[in-house]
Amino acid sequence: xxxxxxxxxxxxxxxxxxxxxxLLDVRTxxxxxxxxxxxxxxxxxxxxxxxxxxxxxxIMEQLPKNQPIAVICAKGGSSQxxxxxxxxxxxxxxxxxxxGMKAWSEHLEPRKVSDLKDGGExxxxxxxxxxxxxxxxxxxxxxxIIDAVRMTEAYTEFAEKxxxxxxxxxxxxxxxxxxxxxxxxxxxTGAVYWLPPEDAGEVVFNYQPLRDADHVQIGxxxxxxxxxxxxxxxxxxxxxxxxDKFLMTGDILFIxxxxxxxxxxxxxxxxGDLRETLYTRYKxxxxxxxxxxxxxxIMDELNEDGTVAERLGTLFSRNHGLNITNEEEFRRMVTENxxxxxxxYQQIRETNMGKISPDHEEQREMEIGPNRCAVR
Amino acid sequence: xNAAKVLDAKGLACPMPIVKTKKAMKDVEAGxxxxxxxxxxxxxxxxxxxxxxxxxxxLKHEEEDGLFKFWIQKGE
Numbered sequence: 001x002x003x004x005x006x007x008x009x010x011x012x013x014x015x016x017x018x019x020x021x022x023l024l025d026v027r028t029x030x031x032x033x034x035x036x037x038x039x040x041x042x043x044x045x046x047x048x049x050x051x052x053x054x055x056x057x058x059i060m061e062q063l064p065k066n067q068p069i070a071v072i073c074a075k076g077g078s079s080q081x082x083x084x085x086x087x088x089x090x091x092x093x094x095x096x097x098x099x100g101m102k103a104w105s106e107h108l109e110p111r112k113v114s115d116l117k118d119g120g121e122x123x124x125x126x127x128x129x130x131x132x133x134x135x136x137x138x139x140x141x142x143x144x145i146i147d148a149v150r151m152t153e154a155y156t157e158f159a160e161k162x163x164x165x166x167x168x169x170x171x172x173x174x175x176x177x178x179x180x181x182x183x184x185x186x187x188x189t190g191a192v193y194w195l196p197p198e199d200a201g202e203v204v205f206n207y208q209p210l211r212d213a214d215h216v217q218i219g220x221x222x223x224x225x226x227x228x229x230x231x232x233x234x235x236x237x238x239x240x241x242x243x244d245k246f247l248m249t250g251d252i253l254f255i256x257x258x259x260x261x262x263x264x265x266x267x268x269x270x271x272g273d274l275r276e277t278l279y280t281r282y283k284x285x286x287x288x289x290x291x292x293x294x295x296x297x298i299m300d301e302l303n304e305d306g307t308v309a310e311r312l313g314t315l316f317s318r319n320h321g322l323n324i325t326n327e328e329e330f331r332r333m334v335t336e337n338x339x340x341x342x343x344x345y346q347q348i349r350e351t352n353m354g355k356i357s358p359d360h361e362e363q364r365e366m367e368i369g370p371n372r373c374a375v376r
Numbered sequence: 377x378n379a380a381k382v383l384d385a386k387g388l389a390c391p392m393p394i395v396k397t398k399k400a401m402k403d404v405e406a407g408x409x410x411x412x413x414x415x416x417x418x419x420x421x422x423x424x425x426x427x428x429x430x431x432x433x434x435l436k437h438e439e440e441d442g443l444f445k446f447w448i449q450k451g452e
Binding site: 028029030031048049050051053073074075077078081361365 | 389390391392394395398417418421422425426429
């Protein structure tokens with residue numbers, strides 16, 4: 001009997017399809033508590049692999065006998081070892097998760113959000129491991145990518161499959177939780193790279209400044225991307241209204257939370273902007289707009305079909321962060337008792353400005369862990 | 377720092393640095409120090425947690441040009 005492998009894509013589908021799985025996570029207790037594969041239908045056991053070097057007898061009682069067991073670690077080496085030990089103990093349905101949490105952090109799952117007019121389409125790329133959401137808008141053979149993550153091949157391969165050319169790449173703001181793939185994607189495809197200039201003061205490369213009320217057309221059928229200046233998470237944060245139907249909110253507004261204003265060290269300065277954006281600017285928009293954020297924090301924010309999207313009007317009634325009438329209370333909520341900041345967020349900001357150029361392996365390490373861009 | 381033994385775990389990927397460390401620790405007396413050289417980035421958090429769970433003490437660690445050095449004192 002040998003150990004079977006389970007791919008990260010298998011795991012992603014189990015998460016999105018609400019399937020059951022027993023996950024034996026053999027990373028350290030700290031790593032597990034900080035970040036793991038979340039699913040309401042998974043059962044979990046965390047025992048560090050180094051506590052199992054002398055044998056797995058001690059944990060056999062805690063493992064199910066009639067259910068598949070997936071063993072996961074940081075990169076896939078230790079899970080293989082532990083899975084082999086479990087097979088030697090007589091368990092048959094045991095898998096080692098290929099690539100471990102590192103692969104989980106990098107996996108993207110494209111989901112179609114909607115058709116657009118004249119044959120256009122809107123896709124959401126769900127990065128389950130980090131909660132990052134990015135988008136592809138297609139129309140008339142062209143594509144725009146919004147808030148691309150580091151794994152740019154996912155977009156170029158998908159565009160090729162759809163037979164569209166990436167012509168415009170946008171970032172809603174200067175990201176602090178993950179390394180943007182925008183610049184690289186624009187370089188490899190020859191697309192225009194748009195950034196809000198207020199966030200790009202320190203960037204060391206050329207970009208196309210995106211200003212409030214700018215319109216960018218995608219394809220001959222005129223899918224319209226309308227920039228809406230919406231500061232608060234960062235000073236330059238800009239939302240996009242696509243085709244008068246979809247509101248891409250970046251890190252300003254999420255489904256069950258709102259953006260935090262402190263990741264560039266300016267919580268006190270930006271809290272007023274954040275409130276103005278959420279309570280005045282967004283209030284003036286149609287309730288019927290579908291909000292498409294740049295992140296999700298918990299699996300409950302996913303819809304049945306695996307997308308993360310909700311009517312703006314629904315968020316105004318249900319999202320706690322949009323329902324704090326007292327300004328002082330709002331200020332306290334977004335500046336005090338904030339969750340820990342994302343791993344390596346200062347280095348990530350500098351990478352996104354082009355000031356430092358860490359190699360591939362370093363970039364992976366910097367992105368380990370959850371995104372933590374929100375306050376609830 | 378005086379190490380009773382030096383373990384070369386360079387170029388080894390997880391879980392081998394810990395597997396070798398555990399084995400090497402058997403050749404060291406309580407109170408003595410094992411010095412470990414590794415290149416795996418995960419070694420730091422794993423060795424720290426392993427030493428703690430095994431009752432050993434991570435006295436010191438250094439990093440230079442991708443080489444990690446650890447000094448672990450064996451527990452009683």
